[in-house]
Amino acid sequence: MTRFALTLEFDGTPFSGLQRQENAPSVQQAVEEAASAITGEDVTMFSAGRTDAGVHALAMRSHIEIAKEMTPFRLMEALNAHLRPQPIAVTHCEAVADDWHARFSCIGRSYVYRIINRRAPLTFDKNRAWQVPQPLDETAMHDAAQALVGLHDFTTFRSVQCQSQSPVKTLDLLTVEREGEEVRVHAAARSFLHHQVRSMVGCLALVGMGRWDRQRLEEALEARDRQELGLNAPPHGLYFVAAQYPDET
Amino acid sequence: MTRFALTLEFDGTPFSGLQRQENAPSVQQAVEEAASAITGEDVTMFSAGRTDAGVHALAMRSHIEIAKEMTPFRLMEALNAHLRPQPIAVTHCEAVADDWHARFSCIGRSYVYRIINRRAPLTFDKNRAWQVPQPLDETAMHDAAQALVGLHDFTTFRSVQCQSQSPVKTLDLLTVEREGEEVRVHAAARSFLHHQVRSMVGCLALVGMGRWDRQRLEEALEARDRQELGLNAPPHGLYFVAAQYPDET
Numbered sequence: 001m002t003r004f005a006l007t008l009e010f011d012g013t014p015f016s017g018l019q020r021q022e023n024a025p026s027v028q029q030a031v032e033e034a035a036s037a038i039t040g041e042d043v044t045m046f047s048a049g050r051t052d053a054g055v056h057a058l059a060m061r062s063h064i065e066i067a068k069e070m071t072p073f074r075l076m077e078a079l080n081a082h083l084r085p086q087p088i089a090v091t092h093c094e095a096v097a098d099d100w101h102a103r104f105s106c107i108g109r110s111y112v113y114r115i116i117n118r119r120a121p122l123t124f125d126k127n128r129a130w131q132v133p134q135p136l137d138e139t140a141m142h143d144a145a146q147a148l149v150g151l152h153d154f155t156t157f158r159s160v161q162c163q164s165q166s167p168v169k170t171l172d173l174l175t176v177e178r179e180g181e182e183v184r185v186h187a188a189a190r191s192f193l194h195h196q197v198r199s200m201v202g203c204l205a206l207v208g209m210g211r212w213d214r215q216r217l218e219e220a221l222e223a224r225d226r227q228e229l230g231l232n233a234p235p236h237g238l239y240f241v242a243a244q245y246p247d248e249t
Numbered sequence: 250m251t252r253f254a255l256t257l258e259f260d261g262t263p264f265s266g267l268q269r270q271e272n273a274p275s276v277q278q279a280v281e282e283a284a285s286a287i288t289g290e291d292v293t294m295f296s297a298g299r300t301d302a303g304v305h306a307l308a309m310r311s312h313i314e315i316a317k318e319m320t321p322f323r324l325m326e327a328l329n330a331h332l333r334p335q336p337i338a339v340t341h342c343e344a345v346a347d348d349w350h351a352r353f354s355c356i357g358r359s360y361v362y363r364i365i366n367r368r369a370p371l372t373f374d375k376n377r378a379w380q381v382p383q384p385l386d387e388t389a390m391h392d393a394a395q396a397l398v399g400l401h402d403f404t405t406f407r408s409v410q411c412q413s414q415s416p417v418k419t420l421d422l423l424t425v426e427r428e429g430e431e432v433r434v435h436a437a438a439r440s441f442l443h444h445q446v447r448s449m450v451g452c453l454a455l456v457g458m459g460r461w462d463r464q465r466l467e468e469a470l471e472a473r474d475r476q477e478l479g480l481n482a483p484p485h486g487l488y489f490v491a492a493q494y495p496d497e498t
Binding site: 056123 | 258259260305325326329332333336337338339340367368369370371372373375377
């Protein structure tokens, strides 16, 4: 058996999420079925993140194991051929050691959340960003975001379905920047709770609208109470952008 | 009657083009029907460019005239409401003088052509860019492009259906730049021939692949013969990005 690391780019719109589910299309099922069609083997895929329905990925990191002898290039080409016309592309493929695990070896994950801040409806970015018509103050958002960076109990920003053993996480980075009508929130951590990025972005948007201030955000964090969450941002603005592994620069 | 200048953003994928056609959906028909639904009037729209099927616009400039009294803001909001869920958005609307004409007052048009230069199939950019799997040398493309800048007879780069009186045009700018896997061609002129940008981009792609060089491109230009065209790039990579008018900065 050879283990292959895959880098996946996908538009999450038509999928119920990355992870395989009964009776609903998933990215995992699509890639596993492509790999099975190529090899005739039962193939299971593991991934760095478990993105929700509608969430996108620019560079999800995953792995599969296959017995059939193939070069990484041929495997990538065959997977891409079988994945058409689904909006999933394998952008990189390489053979890795048997103890390299896309999920358990991962030591860092980063996301970007895209907000289009304008009144006009979205055209190109429909299902690809969250449209917020009220003017957003990105400087206030960035300042308030710094209150969430570091080691905290993120219970307020955690889905009730979250399966993580602990709500205590270290958030390494949370920045807000504007480029024209687009406001981007960047988040990085070793790992995130379920809905954590969307919950943080939702509350930062309230700050940007002037409905919350930094102090209100700090109170919500300290309350450790999901009821104190102001707003959960919709999934379609969220992109998994990178995963880090030891010995990668 | 009040004349309103509109700025339109649209994804050209579902349309047969900007201009109204029989038995095929067009951007013009969509906006005219929205304006008629709002006002109860017959409305005709004029635009700076006449983009083909599948060609996109980030900021097409157009105008309509209506008798009903409305502020530009209310007209824009109403048009956007009626245009949903079609991928057309009115991003700006203002009242203009009766002699301001979106097409005939326009003194400059610019386009960008997006190439995604990679082997993996497109996901987010499907129908939004031209995928070229062979490595492209953007420096050679940019150098060759300079041979087309200036006053020339562009017959080689003109569709046989072109209705322009003369094939002689002045090309003000043609640049090629790369950002990661994306190669962008920027073109600006007072006006363009039908298919001119796509025809220039197709031949520049041949240069980028190493199949043509600058001299071959110059020979094609000097031949003034459509048969000498190397390649016409597909429509879905092309975006109308801006139109200039007198007294606008």
